[in-house]
Amino acid sequence: MPRSFNISVPASSANIGPGYDVLGIGLALYLTLDVEINTKNAQDTNSDPNNCKITYTEDSEGFGSVPLKSDENLITRTALYVLRCNGNRSFPSGTKVHIHNPIPLGRGLGSSGAAVVAGVMLGNEVGQLGFSKQRMLDYCLMIERHPDNITAAMMGGFVGSFLRDLTPAEMERREIPLSEVLCEPSGGEDTGLVPPSPPTDIGRHVRYNWNRVIKCIAIIPNFEVSTADSRGVLPQAYTAKDLVFNLQRLAVLTTALTQSPPNSDLIYPAMQDRVHQPYRKTLIPGLTEILSSVTPSTYPGLLGICLSGAGPTILALAVDNFEDIALEIINRFAKKEIGCSWKLLDLAYDGATVSTQKSSKEHEEKN
Numbered sequence: 001m002p003r004s005f006n007i008s009v010p011a012s013s014a015n016i017g018p019g020y021d022v023l024g025i026g027l028a029l030y031l032t033l034d035v036e037i038n039t040k041n042a043q044d045t046n047s048d049p050n051n052c053k054i055t056y057t058e059d060s061e062g063f064g065s066v067p068l069k070s071d072e073n074l075i076t077r078t079a080l081y082v083l084r085c086n087g088n089r090s091f092p093s094g095t096k097v098h099i100h101n102p103i104p105l106g107r108g109l110g111s112s113g114a115a116v117v118a119g120v121m122l123g124n125e126v127g128q129l130g131f132s133k134q135r136m137l138d139y140c141l142m143i144e145r146h147p148d149n150i151t152a153a154m155m156g157g158f159v160g161s162f163l164r165d166l167t168p169a170e171m172e173r174r175e176i177p178l179s180e181v182l183c184e185p186s187g188g189e190d191t192g193l194v195p196p197s198p199p200t201d202i203g204r205h206v207r208y209n210w211n212r213v214i215k216c217i218a219i220i221p222n223f224e225v226s227t228a229d230s231r232g233v234l235p236q237a238y239t240a241k242d243l244v245f246n247l248q249r250l251a252v253l254t255t256a257l258t259q260s261p262p263n264s265d266l267i268y269p270a271m272q273d274r275v276h277q278p279y280r281k282t283l284i285p286g287l288t289e290i291l292s293s294v295t296p297s298t299y300p301g302l303l304g305i306c307l308s309g310a311g312p313t314i315l316a317l318a319v320d321n322f323e324d325i326a327l328e329i330i331n332r333f334a335k336k337e338i339g340c341s342w343k344l345l346d347l348a349y350d351g352a353t354v355s356t357q358k359s360s361k362e363h364e365e366k367n
Contacts, residue, residue: 010348012110017271024152078119106224108309113149157350
């Protein structure tokens with residue numbers, strides 16, 4: 001019988017100042033997949049080696065440049081990994097996936113994390129595997145090893161997370177999932193045919209409360225920063241003084257963002273960082289000036305400001321004066337001849353979701 005369903009996965013912002021590789025928030029900007037499985041579509045999907053036709057809306061980020069082959073597109077490659085770990089070589093005959101992606105690519109808003117989460121959920125639904133979100137998180141974390149974005153996108157809200165240490169036996173099973181579903185598997189002999197399933201409970205997380213009057217202003221410069229480049233500028237070691245600086249603020253920030261009314265005198269200094277933001281200024285013109293000069297005293301309503309993930313997006317938390325805050329940061333980037341857009345976003349409290357569409361026949365029978 002034909003099936004159809006929708007998958008929705010939020011963007012995310014990681015670090016939130018001092019929480020490098022620890023904190024993340026899901027943002028109400030959603031990657032969506034409309035999926036149809038119908039054998040009547042088989043001739044439309046025969047050109048793909050895995051029975052899956054991929055299309056994007058024309059207003060999607062990266063439209064025209066994102067791969068449309070199922071073993072090259074990050075979403076469907078991830079889904080194939082999940083399917084092959086569970087005894088399914090390909091998508092069911094006649095699978096169509098129509099994607100809308102408004103999440104800017106390479107800007108620090110978790111676009112790749114959202115794609116991985118969407119791919120794991122797609123594999124779970126297509127294969128009718130019945131995995132919980134926690135188990136799907138294991139598959140995600142085999143591909144994207146930084147749990148801050150992944151956990152925020154999957155679980156939603158404001159989260160802290162870490163990866164547990166794997167046992168020697170688990171480490172032996174750990175391979176590179178994406179290489180296992182390429183056209184020519186390179187993860188080892190026959191790993192492309194039957195990849196090993198991930199260990200269980202790779203990631204651990206906690207969901208913090210969030211004062212819902214706090215909104216997120218994302219100021220998005222019109223250039224990309226690769227995660228590899230942004231990590232490449234970080235030092236190999238830190239002083240105890242800088243680590244203690246971040247730990248102190250991290251401990252305060254996770255509670256300060258729950259309190260009512262929000263206290264900018266507490267939140268603004270608690271969002272300061274010495275682990276990643278000072279080193280990324282070389283990749284993002286004007287970063288140091290923006291982070292130090294846009295303050296609650298100059299812009300009432302502002303609570304705190306930080307780099308979103310690896311950047312270059314700037315994330316400002318505020319309760320009022322949203323447009324003025326955004327325009328000030330945009331103007332500062334303009335002085336460096338960098339154009340920007342901005343979005344006012346709530347948190348995505350439900351995280352990633354799946355909704356099933358009833359077939360027209362089922363609808364007629366119900367009515």
